[in-house]
Structures are given as structure tokens and as C-alpha cells.
Amino acid sequence: MLSTGLAATEPGAERVDAVVVGAGHNGLVAANLLADAGWDVMVLEATDAPGGAVRSAEVTAPGYLSDLYSSFYPLGYASPVLRRLALHEHGLAWRHAPEVLAHLLPDGRAAVLNRDPHRTAASMAAFAPSDGERWLESYADWRTVSRPLLDALFTPFPPVRNGLELLARLRTAGALRLARRLVLPVRRLGAELFDGAGAPALLASCALHTDLSPEDAGSGIYGWLLAMLGQEVGWPVPVGGAQRITDALVSRLRARGGRISYGAPVDRVLVARGRAMGVRTVGGRTWQARRAVLADVPAPALYLDLVGATRLPPRLVEDLDHFRWDGSTVKVDWALDGPVPWTNPEVAGAGTVHLATDLNGLTRYAATLACGEVPEDPFLLLGQMTTADPSRSPAGTESLWAYTHLPFRRIWRTEEVAEQVTRMEAVLERHAPGFRARVRGRYVAGPADLEERNPSLVGGAVGGGTAAAYQQLFLRPVPGLGRPDTPIDRLYLASASANPGGGVHGAPGANAARAALARDRVLTGGLYARVVGAAHRAVYR
Template sequence: MAGHRAAVVGSGPNGLTAACVLARAGWEVTVYETADAPGGALRSAEVLGDGVISDLGASVHPFGVGSPAFEDLRLAERGLSWAHPEIPAAHTLDDEPPALLHSSLEQTAAELGVDHDAWRRLIGPVVAHWEEVRRAAMAPPLRTFGHRSEDSVVARGAALARLGLRGAWPADVAARLFRTPRARALFAGMAAHSTVPFSHPLTAAFGVLFGAAGHATGWPVARGGSQAIVDALTGELEHHGGRIETGFEVTGVRRAPGRLRRTHLISGRRRGPGGGRAVVAEEAVDVVLCDLTPTQLLRLDGLELPSRYRHALRRWTYGPAIVKVDYLIDGTIPWAHPDTARAGTVHLGGSHAQISASEAAAARGVLSGRPYVLLTQPSAADDSRAPAGQSVVWAYAHVPHGLEGPAAQRAAELIDAEIAVNAPGFREAVLARQAWTPQDLESMNANLVGGTISGGMPTVRQFVARPALSLQPYRTGTEGIWLCSSSTPPGGGAHGMNGHNAAQAVLRALG
């Protein structure tokens, strides 16, 4: 592979992972990032004050801790370590103690009372075969990871069948397995990570996978902030000779003329003195990997894509957005039930029926009066995030795509209110607060189109055709141009597998 040159457009976890894989194979790799620092939405920053580490995007990593990509890159050797809360997740319930997702399958099931057996039957087989299931779920279509026995086609098929038998249903249907509102609510909080209405097929898979991950590997945070994942990836890339150019916006990709060895020329704008941007000369590369969603890919000047592929990109649906609020808390959140403070993640929004209704409303473009809220408490596991006696928290609500203006501010107020209902005295405990609208999020990272965080709604169509119907989903149909973002399999999440899979496909194609 020596002598090959690659450009990676975008430095989110997928772009950085793809760059690391190619650099380790001996390629000359340059990552181009529009922002002043790499990492995309995985970065951390001191937005609430000096010494207060807030994660701009994901804080809790149930699939990062078990990512085959991160294992392959040995990020622990680059300083990445995981911190586990005492309880992976909790679901608040009106006027009664929360439902808890413990690390122990048996303890979780026991606390669900008459739904003990139903929880074990639904989640238990996936936990028992977690190694095979998590690798199969994250593998590219029709490919295996290597020569291990659990990577064979037969083993992968068996693992996916275990998940499919339980996850193919709509979450509304799967919830009927449970007899109590407590068990249904606990399952609903995890299924809502899909951002898809519960009436759709495959939404149950999110509840099963998140529940099984909690029992098998936990829902940890990266010690020191999610920035630690970015730092580990950049350290691995630089160790193998790769480099990152920040403040560089790639605006065009075109086929190289004549008989140049390099296949494509990329062009863009580099931030100049005083923040201005200047057009820079074109640079020739063999391969371009784009950590971009369909909207950004279509905006690249000069990029020739097959008409069928362009049509698929134009049909891409992003789905609901989020409004996010960061908080600095004096002490910890004064939850009505102390067990809630022990959880790294807290789901709020009421019963299964209430969450199902609010998710359906967001997909229809309606802001629910009581939206589903996902809250993380990184300080429950990692006391390095804030000064002594304080803690960092963030929460988001699922809202209509592109929500703006007073409606977005109203959503932030609804988040405050939902927390306050379950934690009397919450408002008085807040030392600092910052709300992010969908427009703020997209301005921070262009891949968060309209404020969506999943790279595209994981409906059945967009699960099968992500982003286009193809047995080789990382190819764009144009030689030398590849897609490695969350808009490819296995979908959204800070696990790097999209980039890992795409880079491996490049190596196979040119090997």
C-alpha cells in the first residue's frame, strides 16, 4: 500500500478512525477539518466556565466501549480509559421510584417483579451472545471482520437472527411483552434512542441492544471527557504519520485531468488571518473518504456522482432533531429518589405511552408538551469534569427537524421543567446553563443537519439503503470517492465503525 495518498474530509470519530486504519497500512493520509479543532461533535469544551468539561455531543458510550474499531486501534495505549457509573441507566416515573437498568441482568429483572421472566427472555439471549451480536451488528453488509470463529458468515447470521427475532418488531409491539408500566417505561426509554416513531419496525432493536449493552459492557463515559476519544484517535493517526489540517473547508472534489497518477483533486478554503478564508491550490490524491452526510456530499463542487446515487442522496431523510442544554450543578441534581443520582444516564418523559406519543409528534413536526428527554450525568462516574462540589450534566429533547426561534427556546424550557418535576430544587442548584438549538448544533458541526444527531433516520428503508441500495454501501459509484459517515452502516453512534468499515473496504479494493 506504500505510496497511496488519501484525503479524509471531516474529523468526526468516523473520519479519524478511517484515517488511522489507512495510515497504519502505510498510506499518506491528510484529514481536512473546517473547525479549528478535530473531533466534530465528539469534542469537549469549557462552555460553562474554566475547569468545567462539557461534552459537545455524546457523553455516554455503550457502543464505544465495545467498538471493534477502537479495539483494533488499541486506543487504550493512547490514553483512553472508561469510567463506569454505579448504575448504567435509570428511567424516572411519576410519583414512584425510578426503573433501573443495572449492570446485572438478574438484578434488573428481579426489580421488575412480574416482568422478571419477560425481561430475561427478551434481553438475556443477546447478553449471553453479546460478543457475536455486537460484532455482527457493527459489521458491513456481507462481510466478516477476520478469521475468528465468531466472524464466520454462519456465526454472524446466527447472531443477527438472535437480535432480529427480538428487534424486528415495532417498540409499541415489543412493549406488550411486559405487564407492568415500570418495565414498559424502562424499555421505551432505550428504544427512543432510535429517534423513530415506535410504530415503525426495528425500533424494538434499539431497546434490546441498549439494554443488552448495559448488562454486557455497561454505559461508561470516557475519563476526562469524550475529547479523550478524539485525542486517542489523533495520537494514533499522528503516530503513523497522518496529519490533520484544521480551519480548512473542502469545497470541491473533481477528477484529475490527463494521465496524472492521482485520481482526484480536492480544493477548499483555508482560514486566513483574522478569520478570513482564502482559496487554496488543489491537491491531488488517490482516494477521498468523506465523513459527510448526503447534504454535504451533494454540495461539493465538481464531484461527479452517478445519477442514481444522487437521487438516493436527495431522498435522504434526517428525522427529528434535538434541543440540548448543558448545566453546571452545585453538588448534584437533587433527585426525588436518590437512586437516580447513581445513574450515568437518565431517561425522562413519563410512561411508555407518553414517550411513544412524543416521539410520533416529533416525527410529524410537532413539539410535544412533554417530550422525551435524555439526560447524562458524567460526574456520576468521572469526578474530573468539574471543580470539587460541582457536577456537569447535559440533557436533550427530541424535537421537530430544524425547530427554531421561540419554539426551540420553549423546548429548552420543557427540558428544565421535566427535570424539575423529578428533582425539586433543581433550578436553584443550577450554577450555569447553556441551551443549544438545532441551528446552533448545525453551526457547530455541519453534519448535524437541522439538529439531527443520527446521520439519518434509521427507518427500514434507510437501514437497508444507507444511503443507497448497494452491497457496497461505502462506495459512491465514482472511482476513488468513498463515504464513511454515520449515514453508512452501521448508523449513528460514537463508535468509529463506519470509518473502520469504509477504510477496510478501500484497502480490499486497492489490495
């Protein structure tokens, strides 16, 4: 059997500048940036289609388009990474629902986020008169820091330049208070900012787009970030489905000479003398990478399956034992022959609906998951897609989805998933009587279904690993540099398992491409490699 190093340089190996493993959106972003630099790039995708968790299809009924995984994209719309790619030149356009988000409470009241700050403030003031002005004050705080904060979020760690800009804007006192906000639990943040029940519940439900509890350190910044992005730019959707993001990335890549091979699962990264030399696909075909290998796959898959523990520092392998996934997911799509018959009409115009519990209920839901139990009354994140984009289904109908979380497990029985779907529909029927009568078609994706169609969604975990503070920044995916560089020279982690984590914004892919380009520079690439190598030796010795 050939060694992995010799296989990379076999005479039959096809040679390219860079191999990108995985055609998820991060892999496609990385491939585009390398192609922009003039590199010959080959993307190898295990499945028969690009996009990873950014895909659409008609799965419920003819004429009803569903986003199969991710859907609303505040981070993608605001991302400087995607903005610089000018995807509108390749057909990507955006639409907004009349209302950004509605959080429906158990008593039937709704806290509604609109792109007009004053309309949002009026909704929050209905819960407590002071909360309208408090919302506007919080939004003003956000506007002060939004650009440098987002730039810092989407650039390699540590974000020195953007951090200095934040410090210049806020000065020491303001920076210290922002630092405190970054670690606050969302329950505490909501209590400090608002008096009524509406705004804190809305912030907390935004935080639960991750796997964090309202009591977890750092959940406050997630809730505040998503809510304030909704206020600033909305939560838009691509016209014609999430697939349009992927289509634009593929079109752009091909226009620059990049290539994609489908049905080409990689089973080994080829390493010689501590350097990534290429990859081997199932069946034995090899690809030599003259400059870099970038992997848009989960960190455990890259390190343990594609590289192998024997080629890694033992301490890194030990740290991977403590890598934690986010929760498993159950997602249901419905084709409705009319709009959702909400009891509260304020919810009807919202693209996204958080259904239907208060702050204490969110804590109980998260605690149930933390105990490894299935919530009997699940919290739902729901998308009214035709409300946001009329092209998603025939006029007068609705293409609807909802998902909820389960405790992380690799195996869920079909009947367990079916029971949770029944609970999900009961929640909807309670707040929209007559919902079931409007269902023309239904499509259920449990954790196993999600992983089967997208191997990166291990156990139905959609975030590439927990968003908990102990697995973020320089602790993501394990304690280290917080960068895409790996202990294998010219091998880069380009997935949501890398900093800054999950969400459709392209930052992990962009960061990996930037690192590969820095390593390859003629004058400074060698120094870059020595510095990164020394840092890795210090971390993993």
C-alpha cells in the same frame, strides 16, 4: 476555469496517498487504519478542532467540563473497531456510574439498569414479579448472540462470515426468531418479553436514542441492543471527557505519520475519468490523492456539494431527494452547585436518566414530532456526568446535561429554542424540586448552534440520517450496496450517513478504509473495482 480533473494534477498540488475529508471520529478511524497500512494520509478538517461530535469543553462555569455533543458510549466501549485501535495506549480510560440507566416514570417509580444483572432483575420485578426472571432470560438470549451480532453490525454489508456464525449458533429456528425480533416495534417487543410497565418503558426509551417511535418497525432491536449492552458492558464515559476519545485517535494517527490540517474546508472532490483524483479546499488549494479520497461528511454534502450532480448517475441524485434526516436537537448543559435533588433517590446514582414518561407517553411524544409539532411535555435524555466521572466538576457538585428532540427543520427561531428549554427545565423541576436553585451556569445549544459548530450536524440532526428501516443496511444512505463505495472510483463515504449509521463506534470509517485498501490491492484491486462498478451500474441504471 480549470476542470475538476485537471485541477487535481496541477504542478502545485500536494500529493498524498489518501485524503480524508473531515476529522470526526469516523474520519480519524479511517485515517488511522490507512496509516497502519503504511499510507501517507492527510485529514482536512473544516473547523478549528478535531472530533466532530466527540468533544468536550468548559462552557457552563469554570471547573465544570461538559461533553458538547455525544456523551455515554456503550457502542464505543463494545466496538471491535475501536478496541483494535488500542486507544488506551494513547491515554483513553473509562469510568462507570454506580447505576447505568434509570427510567423515571410519571408516578415517580424508576426502572433501574445496573451492571449486575440480578440487581437489574430486582428493579424490574418491582413492577411485575415475573419480570425479574424474564429480564435474566432476555439477557441470556443476548449473550448467545452478542459477539457475532456486534461483529456483523460493525463490518461491511453483507456480513457473510458473522451471519454464518449466528446461523450456526442459533440454527434455523433460532435465526428465524432473531430475524423477527430485528423488525419488531419496541412496544410489541416489550409486551412479548415482560408483564410490568418498567422494563418495556426502559426498552422503548433506549430506542428513542434514535429518531424512531415505539411503534416503528425495527425500534425493538435498537432498544434491546442498547439495554443489553448496558447490562453487559455498561454505558461508560471517558475519564476527563469525550474529548479524550478524539485526543487518543489524533495521538495515534500522528504517531503513525498521519497529518491533520485545520480550518481547511473542502469545497470540491476532484474527479477525472470517473475516478476521485483529490480535493480542493476553499481558497483554491488542491491535494492530489494517489490512492483514495474518504469523506466523513453527510451523504447529501458529499454527493451534491463536493462531487456535484452532473458527475453522478441521475437515479442516485433522484434517490437523494428522499434522503431523510433524523430529528433536530436541543441540548442544555448545566453547572449545579450540588447533586440533582431527585424526589426518587434511586435515580441519583444513574449516569443516564430517561425522564419522565411511560410507554404511551413516549408514543405520544414521537407522534407529536412526526406531525411536525413541538412537544409541550418533552421527553428528556439526561446525563449526570460528575456521577459517572468525578473529574467533570468540583467535589459535591454536578455537571449535568439533557437533550430533547424537535421536528427536523433547518431554521429554528431563538425564542422557539428558549421556550423548549423552559419546558425542559420544568420537567426537571417537577421530578427534582429545587433543581433551578442549584444552577450556577447554563449553556444552550439549539439546532443552529450544533450545526454552526459541527457542519455535519445538519439542522441539529445528530444521527447522520434517520434510523428508520427504510434507510438502513443496503438502503443507507439511498438504495444501493450498503457499502462505503460510491459510483466514483476510489471515493468512499466514511460518515454516519453510511451503514451502519450513527453512534460513536467507528464502523463507517473503518469500512471505508477497508474498501479503499481492497481497491488498492495489486492483484485483486482491479477485479474489486469491476465488481463494484458493475453493481453500481445495475443499481443506478
